Amino acid sequence: MAHDIRIVTEDQLRAAVGLDLTTVDVIERAFAALASGKVVMPPILSMELAEANGEVDVKTAYIPGFDGFAIKVSPGFFDNPKIGLPSLNGLMILFSARTGLVEAVFLDNGYLTDLRTAAAGAVAARHLAPEEVTTAGVIGTGVQARLQIEAAHLVRPFARVLVHGRDPGKAAACAADLQARLGVEVEVTTDPAALVRRSQLVVTTTPAREPVIEADWLHPELHITAMGSDQAGKNEIAPQALLAADLYVCDRVSQCEVSGELEAARAAGLFAGVTPPELGEIVTGAKPGRRSPADITICDLTGTGAQDTAIATHVARILGSAGTIIHA
Amino acid sequence: MAHDIRIVTEDQLRAAVGLDLTTVDVIERAFAALASGKVVMPPILSMELAEANGEVDVKTAYIPGFDGFAIKVSPGFFDNPKIGLPSLNGLMILFSARTGLVEAVFLDNGYLTDLRTAAAGAVAARHLAPEEVTTAGVIGTGVQARLQIEAAHLVRPFARVLVHGRDPGKAAACAADLQARLGVEVEVTTDPAALVRRSQLVVTTTPAREPVIEADWLHPELHITAMGSDQAGKNEIAPQALLAADLYVCDRVSQCEVSGELEAARAAGLFAGVTPPELGEIVTGAKPGRRSPADITICDLTGTGAQDTAIATHVARILGSAGTIIHA
Known part of the structure; x- marks a missing residue:
C-alpha cells in the first residue's frame, strides 16, 4: 500500500x-x-x-x-x-x-x-580501558583507524597517539588527520611491539589474517579493542594473547567464534567449552569488567545488527x- | 562515493x-x-x-x-x-x-x-504440466491464487478454472476476478478433492500447516504446483502424494527441505537420502521432466533469490x- x-x-x-x-x-x-x-x-x-x-x-x-x-x-x-x-x-x-x-x-x-562501529569502540573503551590513558595506539591506517581513535578520545581523553601501518605513506596521512582532528601529539612508529608497550589503549583496525599483536607484547594497564576481523579466516590478535589477558570480551559470542578473534583461538584449542562474556553484559553489570588498574583486557568487535x-x-x-x- | x-x-x-x-x-x-x-x-x-x-x-x-x-x-x-x-x-x-x-x-x-513468484509457476507449468490442460484448479484465494492462474494460462490456455477456499466470499471474489481477467469459465467449489479430480493443472497458494491435497486424490494427467509453503512448519501436499507422483521437483532442494513440502515428507520418513531434481535441471534438460501424458508431476516452489x-x-x-x- x-x-x-x-x-x-x-x-x-x-x-x-x-x-x-x-x-x-x-x-x-x-x-x-x-x-x-x-x-x-x-x-x-x-x-x-x-x-x-x-x-x-x-x-x-x-x-x-x-x-x-x-x-x-x-x-x-x-x-x-x-x-x-x-x-x-x-x-x-x-x-x-x-x-x-x-x-x-x-x-x-x-x-x-562507520559511525556505529566507531561508537562500539568507545563503549568498549569506556567500560574496559584503564581510567588513566595517556597514550593510545592504533594498528591500521584506514577510515576506522581514524574514527576508532576519535571515538576512544571521547571517553579517554589521552594526550598522545601512536600510529602503525604497513604503508608508511598511509600511516603518515592517518597521523596528520588525527593530529588535525584531535589536537593531540601523534607519532608514527614502524614497531608495533613498541606501540603496544607504550600505550594503555590499543585499537586494531586491519583485515589481517595473521596476528598483528603477539601475546608477549601485553603488559599491565592495557586495553585492546580488535575491530578488524569480520570474516572467517581473519585474525588480529594472537590466540595466546586472549588467554593471557585478564578478561576477553566479545561483542557477540556467536559471531566472534565464526568471524572474530575467538575463531582462531578455538582453532588453536583455546577457550574450548568456555563462553566469554559479551560487551553488553559488562555494560549492564551482569558480568564483571576490569577489576583493577593493572588488568589486561581485550574486546573483540565483529559488528552487530x-x-x-x-x-x-x-x-x-x-x-x-x-x-x-x-x-x- | x-x-x-x-x-x-x-x-x-x-x-x-x-x-x-x-x-x-x-x-x-x-x-x-x-x-x-x-x-x-x-x-x-x-x-x-x-x-x-x-x-x-x-x-x-x-x-x-x-x-x-x-x-x-x-x-x-x-x-x-x-x-x-x-x-x-x-x-x-x-x-x-x-x-x-x-x-x-x-x-x-x-x-x-508477486510477479516473479507467479512467473515461476508458469515455468513449472510450461515444463511439467500435460500438454493438454482444459481445466485448471486453484486452492487458495489471495493475490497469488489470481496471479498463478493468470501465469499458468499464458503457457496452458485452459478454458475452465475451479476455485476452492475456506472463505466462500473470498473464493467468489477470486473467481470473479479471474473470470474478468481471463475471460474463461470459472467455478467455485467447496470440494477440493473434486477440484483436483477434474483438473489437469492445480496450484496451491495457501499458508496451510496441514495438507490441503491428499495422496488418494491424485490421478493420471495431472500437474500440481505447490507455492504456498515458504516457512518451516508449512505443508500443503500430503507427504505420501509426493511419493505417489511420477515426479517431484523442487525449485531449490536446500530450501524445500527446510521450508517446502520436502520438509514434511522427510519428517514422515520419505525421501530419505533422495535428492529430488530441481526445476532448473528440468528447464535445461539436465534431468528428465514429464515422460508421458499420463504422468503425475508435482513442483514445490519456495521462492529463490x-x-x-x-x-x-x-x-x-x-x-x-x-x-x-x-x-x-
Missing part, C-alpha cells in the same frame, strides 16, 4: 549525526539490550562474488521497545580502488517494527556503519525534514 | 513490467542459471518479530553474467489487516555486480515478488527514465 518513505543521502546523514557522546550512548544502549536476551538477531547473511573480488553482508536485529528495525547491506568490492571507487558501500533500510512498512532508506554509502537498528532509529528521530519523501 | 541511484515506486514498476511471456522467460533463465551450479545463493535470512506477529525474510543471489544482483526484503506482518494495511510489503535493492554500488531501489511493496535478481535486473533494463534520481 502506498505510503511515504523518506530517502536520505550520505551528505544529509553526515549533517544530522556525527561521532559524539550522544551516538556512543545510543550504541551503548544497543549492547545493553543485547545482554537482555530479548533481542532477535539472526546470523549474518553473507554472499561472496568471487569473480568481482567482492562480498556482501546483510545484518539486522529486532530490539524490543524500539519503534523500528534496520536491515543493513554492506557490499565490499576490493578491486574498486583500481577504478577510483571506495571498496565499501551500502545502505540501511528502516522498517516499522509494528507494521513492517519501509519508513526510510538511508543511502549512506557505509557512513552509518543491534548497532545498525540503534543508529538507524536514532537518526530517524533527529533527521527533522531532511531527505526526499517518495510516495510509494 | 556519491553516485546516482534510481528510486522507483510500485506504480512506476507496475507501469513498466507485468505478467507476460517475457517475464516468464526472464524467470526461466534464472532457473536455468541455478541449474548451472554457478549461482551463489546464500540461505535466506529470516527474523521473527513475535511481539508484532511479524517476520521478515531477506533473499539474494549472484548469477554469473548478470550485471547486477538484488537483495530483496519481504516483511510479513499478519496483524496489519486489522488496521487496514496489507500483511506483505517490502522492497528490492539492485546492486552493481562489478562494484557493489547501489544502482536502484524498487519500492515495490512486494509487487516484483535468483528469481529476485532476475526480475530486478530485467526491470532495470526496461525502466527507461522512470523513477526519481537521487545523487547520494
Whole structure:
C-alpha cells in the first residue's frame, strides 16, 4: 500500500549525526539490550562474488521497545580502488517494527556503519580501558583507524597517539588527520611491539589474517579493542594473547567464534567449552569488567545488527525534514 | 562515493513490467542459471518479530553474467489487516555486480515478488504440466491464487478454472476476478478433492500447516504446483502424494527441505537420502521432466533469490527514465 518513505543521502546523514557522546550512548544502549536476551538477531547473511573480488553482508536485529528495525547491506568490492571507487558501500533500510512498512532508506554509502562501529569502540573503551590513558595506539591506517581513535578520545581523553601501518605513506596521512582532528601529539612508529608497550589503549583496525599483536607484547594497564576481523579466516590478535589477558570480551559470542578473534583461538584449542562474556553484559553489570588498574583486557568487535537498528532509529528521530519523501 | 541511484515506486514498476511471456522467460533463465551450479545463493535470512506477529525474510543471489544482483526484503506482518494495511510489503535493492554500488531501489511493496513468484509457476507449468490442460484448479484465494492462474494460462490456455477456499466470499471474489481477467469459465467449489479430480493443472497458494491435497486424490494427467509453503512448519501436499507422483521437483532442494513440502515428507520418513531434481535441471534438460501424458508431476516452489535478481535486473533494463534520481 502506498505510503511515504523518506530517502536520505550520505551528505544529509553526515549533517544530522556525527561521532559524539550522544551516538556512543545510543550504541551503548544497543549492547545493553543485547545482554537482555530479548533481542532477535539472526546470523549474518553473507554472499561472496568471487569473480568481482567482492562480498556482501546483510545484518539486522529486532530490539524490543524500539519503534523500528534496520536491515543493513554492506557490499565490499576490493578491486574498486583500481577504478577510483571506495571498496565499501551500502545502505540501511528502516522498517516499522509494528507494521513492517519501509519508513526510510538511508543511502549512506557505509557512513552509518562507520559511525556505529566507531561508537562500539568507545563503549568498549569506556567500560574496559584503564581510567588513566595517556597514550593510545592504533594498528591500521584506514577510515576506522581514524574514527576508532576519535571515538576512544571521547571517553579517554589521552594526550598522545601512536600510529602503525604497513604503508608508511598511509600511516603518515592517518597521523596528520588525527593530529588535525584531535589536537593531540601523534607519532608514527614502524614497531608495533613498541606501540603496544607504550600505550594503555590499543585499537586494531586491519583485515589481517595473521596476528598483528603477539601475546608477549601485553603488559599491565592495557586495553585492546580488535575491530578488524569480520570474516572467517581473519585474525588480529594472537590466540595466546586472549588467554593471557585478564578478561576477553566479545561483542557477540556467536559471531566472534565464526568471524572474530575467538575463531582462531578455538582453532588453536583455546577457550574450548568456555563462553566469554559479551560487551553488553559488562555494560549492564551482569558480568564483571576490569577489576583493577593493572588488568589486561581485550574486546573483540565483529559488528552487530543491534548497532545498525540503534543508529538507524536514532537518526530517524533527529533527521527533522531532511531527505526526499517518495510516495510509494 | 556519491553516485546516482534510481528510486522507483510500485506504480512506476507496475507501469513498466507485468505478467507476460517475457517475464516468464526472464524467470526461466534464472532457473536455468541455478541449474548451472554457478549461482551463489546464500540461505535466506529470516527474523521473527513475535511481539508484532511479524517476520521478515531477506533473499539474494549472484548469477554469473548478470550485471547486477538484488537483495530483496519481504516483511510479513499478519496483524496489519486489522488496521487496514496489507500483511506483505517490502522492497528490492539492485546492486552493481562489478562494484557493489547501489544502482536502484524498487519500492515495490512486494509487487516484483508477486510477479516473479507467479512467473515461476508458469515455468513449472510450461515444463511439467500435460500438454493438454482444459481445466485448471486453484486452492487458495489471495493475490497469488489470481496471479498463478493468470501465469499458468499464458503457457496452458485452459478454458475452465475451479476455485476452492475456506472463505466462500473470498473464493467468489477470486473467481470473479479471474473470470474478468481471463475471460474463461470459472467455478467455485467447496470440494477440493473434486477440484483436483477434474483438473489437469492445480496450484496451491495457501499458508496451510496441514495438507490441503491428499495422496488418494491424485490421478493420471495431472500437474500440481505447490507455492504456498515458504516457512518451516508449512505443508500443503500430503507427504505420501509426493511419493505417489511420477515426479517431484523442487525449485531449490536446500530450501524445500527446510521450508517446502520436502520438509514434511522427510519428517514422515520419505525421501530419505533422495535428492529430488530441481526445476532448473528440468528447464535445461539436465534431468528428465514429464515422460508421458499420463504422468503425475508435482513442483514445490519456495521462492529463490535468483528469481529476485532476475526480475530486478530485467526491470532495470526496461525502466527507461522512470523513477526519481537521487545523487547520494
